[in-house]
Amino acid sequence: MRNRTAVRAVCLTLAAVSLAACSVSRSRNPGSAPKDDEPAASATPSEDGAGDPYYPTDGNGGYDVTAYHVQISYDPSSKNLTGDTLVTAKASEELAEFDLDLQGLEVASVTVGGTNAKFTRSGEHELVITPSAPVAAGASFETRVKYSGVPETTEEGTLGENGWQLSSSGGAFAAGEPHSATAWYPANDTPKDKATFTLDARVPDGWSVISNGVESAPTPGGDGWTTYHWKEPNRIATYLTTVGIDKWTFERSTLPSGTPVVSAYAPGAEDKQSVEARLPEILEFLASKFGPYPQSAAGGIYINENIGFSLETQTRPIYAAWAEESVVVHENAHQWYGDSVSVDQWKDICLNECFASYAPWLWDEAKNGVNLDDQYRREVARGTDKLWSGKLYDMGPGNEFTAVYEKGPLALHALRRLIGEDAFNRVLKEWPAKHKDGNASWPEFEQFTQDIAGKDLTGFFKAWFHDDTRPADEYLYPGPLHK
Incomplete structure (x- = not known):
């Protein structure tokens, strides 16, 4: 990430996080899921937090996510998002209860293994899930969460807002470090738990969607809406996932290796095409220093907003309106240092x-x-x-x-x-x-x-x-x- 005023790349400065946040109270507020029997007393809940002392309530223990499949519909006119996310994970312990991180949005239902589960909300971002029967240690399991609402920004650092942000053209995009993903889908929000990422995003005709990884052809719905498809087959940390909804101008090409390159320019940012034109040269140079390019795809997302940072979203960085060539070098170096590792x-x-x-x-x-x-x-x-x-x-x-x-x-x-x-x-x-x-x-x-x-x-x-x-x-x- 790079700050627009830095001599060298200065990243998003975050507000100090009190270690007292570790002692989040878990008041049990029943969700709308059916009331199943309580799980066996011998099963223990997972830990609230992934063990990082700087952000003690981020992420969760007890399981490892292997894949996210996020499906959303977003209406720019109402700013309302509806979501249906499938989280595939493997339990590292017996789970009578486990958490996902989700900011603000209203949860309609949760299933675990296809069966309705109880859920509550706790603290600022904990979605506490109680499956109908404990998940066995070592078992792979799927959690499906349906939710809706107007996404929120997750916080404001010294350089501005993070998370879900609105663009001047009426669209929206997700960007922030260390938090942004949980503003629009439930996740185990810690870089320690990387997973593959698939996005199907439905928007009204006339709008389009950019995200991480490799694109598939969009699917017209015949109802005035079109669904866009993106898949990142490499494991990715949650804060490095993104979605951008706008009236994009797309450029598509391939690197000499065959790696697909997709870059998108928001209305008013088309002049950045000359900056992005050096991307193949930049990636070739960085590969000469750091080794073969480690990602499934490449490109850039050029927004027409003067936010305080650009961000190394995996495969396809997000660039603020002020970003120039040195920022493109910085964010793509992250594809090795920060994204792959x-x-x-x-x-x-x-x-x-x-x-x-x-x-x-x-x-x-x-x-x-x-x-x-x-x-x-x-x-x-x-x-x-x-x-x-x-x-x-x-x-x-x-x-x-x-x-x-x-x-x-x-x-x-x-x-x-x-x-x-x-x-x-x-x-x-x-x-x-x-x-x-x-x-x-x-x-x-x-x-x-x-x-x-x-x-x-x-x-x-x-x-x-x-x-x-x-x-x-x-x-x-x-x-x-x-x-």
């Missing part, structure tokens, strides 16, 4: 943003002849206490999307000069290959880098990534950077 916890966010923020440096070096050592020295020389006080690892809730965009690329350039070109290039390519389609943590990255470099980097990593002060000169000016 996702964080284990939000304190690991440097694995996403530090690398995506260094990618425009690499692009400028290769394409524009920029001397990165000189650029590094200039930025270090004008660095303030604010720059150095930002931690790059375990920075605390609410601080994830701050230092990683300016201090992050400095730290990576210093690492590059410390371990040398060969080792650094191996790190850039071998890390996303090792963890493709998975999750990883910053401590794992430190050990991985030390193994490749063949040296103890504990002092360097502590000074740059763990500490909140200016690094000592031995770490600030290693190798060729030495003053």
